[in-house]
Amino acid sequence: MENSRQKITELGLILTKEYTGLTLRELNTVAKAFAKRLKGGETVLFFGDLGCGKTTFIRSMMEHFNVDPNEVRSPTFNVVNTYQADGKVVYHIDVYRITADELFELGFYDYQEQNSILLIEWAEKIVDEIDQPDYLICLSINGGNMSTRDLQIYTGSDR
Numbered sequence: 001m002e003n004s005r006q007k008i009t010e011l012g013l014i015l016t017k018e019y020t021g022l023t024l025r026e027l028n029t030v031a032k033a034f035a036k037r038l039k040g041g042e043t044v045l046f047f048g049d050l051g052c053g054k055t056t057f058i059r060s061m062m063e064h065f066n067v068d069p070n071e072v073r074s075p076t077f078n079v080v081n082t083y084q085a086d087g088k089v090v091y092h093i094d095v096y097r098i099t100a101d102e103l104f105e106l107g108f109y110d111y112q113e114q115n116s117i118l119l120i121e122w123a124e125k126i127v128d129e130i131d132q133p134d135y136l137i138c139l140s141i142n143g144g145n146m147s148t149r150d151l152q153i154y155t156g157s158d159r
Contacts, residue, residue, distance in 0.1 A: 007124070007127045007128075008136060008154060011127070011130075011132065011133060011136070011156075012132075012156070013133070013136050013154035013155065013156060014154060014155050014156075015152055015153075015154055016153055016154065016155045017151075017152070017153040018150075018151070018152045018153075019149075019150065019151040019152075020142065020150050021142050021144070021145060021148040021149075021150070022142075022148055022149045022150070022151055023147075023148055024056070024147075027053060027056065027057060027060070027149055027151070028056075028060040028063075029060075030057075030151065031056075031057045031058075031059075031060035031061045031064075032060055032061065032063060032064045034061065034135075034137075034153065035060075035061040035062075035064035035065065036064060037135075038061075038088075038117050040088050040114060040115045040116065040117060041112075041113070041114045041115070041116070041117075042117050042118070042134040042135065043112065043117075043118040043120065043130060043133045043134050043135075044117070044118065044119050044120065044133065044134065044135045044136070044137060045120050045123035045127065045130065045133045045135070045136045045137070046058070046119065046120060046121045046122070046123055046136075046137050046138075046139070047123060047124050047136065047137070047138045047139070048137075048138060048139035048140055049140065049141070051141070052139040052140050052141050052149060053139045053149050054121045054122075054137075054139055055072070055073070055074040055121065057137060057139065057151075058072060058092055058119050058121070059072040061119070062083060062085065062090065065083070065085030065086050065088070065090065066085065066086060067083045067084075067085050067090075071083070072092070074094060074121070075092055075093065075094040075121075079093065079094060079095070079097070079098060079106060080092065080093050080094075080106070080111075085117075087115065088115050088116065088117055089113070089115060089116045089117075090116070090117045090119060091111045091116060091117070091118050091119065092119045092121075093108070093111075093118060093119065093120045093121065094120075094121045094122060095120060095121070095122045095123065095125050095126050096121065096122040096125070098125075099125075100125070100126045100128065100129045103126060103129055108129075123136070132156055133156060134155070134156045135153065135154065135155055135156065136153070136154040137151065137152075137153055137154075138151065138152040138153075138154070139151055
């Protein structure tokens with residue numbers, strides 16, 4: 001986690017919201033409210049351990065864009081899931097199983113378009129390849145209650 005904090009500082013991201021002990025319902029509410037900020041052209045990084053709620057958060061975000069939540073799954077094995085969402089293209093990317101060198105082969109840099117939104121899980125692995133993310137969502141399991149989550153939202157300096 002110390003390395004992640006250093007990367008956050010290097011990226012110039014600013015902590016704008018922090019939540020402790022969110023229930024699943026509360027996490028869903030926060031995710032939908034966050035999704036309202038996204039108009040297209042944004043890159044959102046997700047940091048967090050296995051099972052902390054990254055895909056759950058993204059599933060709730062996609063509900064805001066009228067995407068059936070049953071269609072939103074972790075792209076762990078196929079790496080990228082693409083959703084058409086209210087005139088935008090959302091790329092849900094999971095880089096858990098790939099290296100930064102494989103990003104080019106994946107076509108990652110082609111995904112960054114004006115009407116697209118990039119949602120990148122396990123972004124800690126490739127953070128050096130991202131010039132300036134617009135947002136960073138850090139999720140963790142709450143130490144006092146394993147069924148709740150802690151959440152920090154960081155915002156790029158130009159947002």
